[in-house]
Amino acid sequence: MPVMSSDAFGLPDAGVVEGQVSRWAAADSGFGALLRTGLSTAEALARWGLQLLKANRFEDAALVLRSAVALAPCDPVRWTNCGMALDRTNSPGEAAVCFERSLALSRQQPDTWLLLGLVRKKQGDAAAAEAAYRTALEQEPTMAIAWQCLGLLKEEGRDYPAAIECFTECLKHGGASAAVLANLGKLYCDTGRFAEAQDAYGRAVELEAGNAHYRKMLRETWFLRDIMEGVAVEEATATAKESATPQDDFGDRGLCELFDRALALLSGFGHLEAAMRVGRKRLEFWPGDASTEYLLQAISGTTKLDRSPERFIVEHFDALAKRFDTHLVKELGYDIPAKLAAAVRASTPEGHLYDALDAGCGTGLCGPLLRPLARTLTGVDLSSRMLEGAAARDVYDTLACEELAGFLRRSPGGFDLMVAADVMIYFGDLAPIFDAAAGAIRTGGLLAFSTETGVEAGYRLKPSRHFAHAPDYVRAAAGEAFAQELCEETTIRLEANARVAGNLFLFRRR
Numbered sequence: 001m002p003v004m005s006s007d008a009f010g011l012p013d014a015g016v017v018e019g020q021v022s023r024w025a026a027a028d029s030g031f032g033a034l035l036r037t038g039l040s041t042a043e044a045l046a047r048w049g050l051q052l053l054k055a056n057r058f059e060d061a062a063l064v065l066r067s068a069v070a071l072a073p074c075d076p077v078r079w080t081n082c083g084m085a086l087d088r089t090n091s092p093g094e095a096a097v098c099f100e101r102s103l104a105l106s107r108q109q110p111d112t113w114l115l116l117g118l119v120r121k122k123q124g125d126a127a128a129a130e131a132a133y134r135t136a137l138e139q140e141p142t143m144a145i146a147w148q149c150l151g152l153l154k155e156e157g158r159d160y161p162a163a164i165e166c167f168t169e170c171l172k173h174g175g176a177s178a179a180v181l182a183n184l185g186k187l188y189c190d191t192g193r194f195a196e197a198q199d200a201y202g203r204a205v206e207l208e209a210g211n212a213h214y215r216k217m218l219r220e221t222w223f224l225r226d227i228m229e230g231v232a233v234e235e236a237t238a239t240a241k242e243s244a245t246p247q248d249d250f251g252d253r254g255l256c257e258l259f260d261r262a263l264a265l266l267s268g269f270g271h272l273e274a275a276m277r278v279g280r281k282r283l284e285f286w287p288g289d290a291s292t293e294y295l296l297q298a299i300s301g302t303t304k305l306d307r308s309p310e311r312f313i314v315e316h317f318d319a320l321a322k323r324f325d326t327h328l329v330k331e332l333g334y335d336i337p338a339k340l341a342a343a344v345r346a347s348t349p350e351g352h353l354y355d356a357l358d359a360g361c362g363t364g365l366c367g368p369l370l371r372p373l374a375r376t377l378t379g380v381d382l383s384s385r386m387l388e389g390a391a392a393r394d395v396y397d398t399l400a401c402e403e404l405a406g407f408l409r410r411s412p413g414g415f416d417l418m419v420a421a422d423v424m425i426y427f428g429d430l431a432p433i434f435d436a437a438a439g440a441i442r443t444g445g446l447l448a449f450s451t452e453t454g455v456e457a458g459y460r461l462k463p464s465r466h467f468a469h470a471p472d473y474v475r476a477a478a479g480e481a482f483a484q485e486l487c488e489e490t491t492i493r494l495e496a497n498a499r500v501a502g503n504l505f506l507f508r509r510r
């Protein structure tokens with residue numbers, strides 16, 4: 001179809017539309033028939049545009065509905081329909097203008113407010129999306145779909161309690177679908193409300209018994225609920241096994257996964273006694289598992305460990321590697337790489353390029369941020385699977401699968417920048433790592449890293465299996481070789497629905 005002249009928004013001139021109409025009527029028998037029924041041209045265009053929209057001919061629909069609006073610009077419904085077509089042509093900005101013009105003509109249109117909210121969300125403006133959804137709900141408080149959209153927005157913003165309220169309202173107003181119930185179940189689980197999670201997943205399975213993921217989550221939350229209510233681990237395990245259907249293929253691996261998820265959730269939410277019971281049974285079933293042994297030590301608080309065991313690091317991160325980026329960044333809002341890179345940039349003279357080491361580089365989240373500051377960029381990590389992710393970014397000159405302290409010791413004077421993002425949490429006693437770093441970092445070079453808080457003095461292994469360090473302890477461990485340039489409070493990532501507090505440090509090698 002030809003492109004027409006337009007006004008500021010892109011409405012065609014009414015005279016041009018009239019000229020087009022006869023050509024469209026000749027070319028499209030359906031539109032011709034609509035005109036012959038005696039409808040006004042604007043109405044015939046509006047109806048034809050909707051037919052095109054329903055037939056998924058979005059570009060054509062947008063053009064025709066624009067023409068309908070041009071002939072009758074005071075009709076709010078036509079503006080809304082035009083906005084819907086534009087939205088489907090991936091023009092959310094223009095769609096939003098249409099919805100706003102519609103709402104300026106008639107404010108009382110909950111459906112159009114909802115549509116405006118959806119395009120604002122697409123544009124990345126969560127605040128405007130929320131305002132539009134809330135106006136829709138003020139006008140129609142029982143609008144289940146608007147509650148659902150608001151719930152999703154809150155969930156994406158990681159405001160899980162608010163998301164739960166919205167999905168609950170959605171259910172109350174007739175929006176109960178298996179997907180909404182399962183989403184609610186996930187939110188309850190992520191906020192440690194295991195009994196409510198089990199109820200929600202149970203209802204989801206009732207509605208969609210064939211969904212294997214819902215059945216798996218029902219089994220998991222049921223197990224958690226049982227454990228929290230004091231049921232013996234053996235009995236809860238038997239229930240989980242019995243509840244599995246033949247299609248679930250719930251063998252040894254499934255059971256092991258169930259135990260690991262339960263351990264992570266129970267310890268994460270501070271149910272340490274329950275986690276101990278599950279952990280002990282896991283070791284009874286699968287003796288020698290490094291992660292579980294380490295977790296039990298961390299939970300019991302009796303450990304003399306001064307760093308995380310290498311076997312745990314390798315097993316844990318090899319297993320996590322594939323979903324590390326999504327899990328850490330999207331789900332847990334991990335943002336230390338950007339914060340450390342900003343701190344380094346602020347202390348870097350114009351044009352200086354470093355021989356940089358990304359220590360414990362993992363999947364290389366720091367790599368693209370350090371690359372512009374680096375003459376050479378090296379990554380080192382214990383987990384070969386994590387390193388595969390780093391290699392895929394194609395920003396490192398060298399990647400080494402090696403223990404950090406050993407690597408530093410065999411790289412004397414090799415670097416003038418070392419960044420360790422979320423890595424010191426795997427070392428309790430920091431003196432050996434500072435000592436090794438002092439040999440590897442040249443005089444005047446920078447050492448940037450993050451730590452977790454949670455201890456008054458010295459260091460402590462937390463039930464999360466991360467070491468917490470007091471800032472005074474960090475400064476003392478850095479010793480004479482380093483001068484502190486920055487110590488700033490920060491937050492690191494979500495854990496049990498709250499952001500973990502920490503510190504950003506920047507030291508200069510004397």
Ligand SMILES: C[S@@+](CC[C@H](N)C(=O)[O-])C[C@H]1O[C@@H](n2cnc3c(N)ncnc32)[C@H](O)[C@@H]1O
Nearest residue numbers: 317360361362365381382383403404421422426
């Ligand atoms: C939480 S991840 C952080 C990864 C990366 N720095 C980031 O910000 O995305 C911690 C990483 O440190 C690595 N790591 C822990 N202790 C290590 C050690 N002693 N030597 C080498 N790498 C280690 C782990 O294998 C893991 O990839």
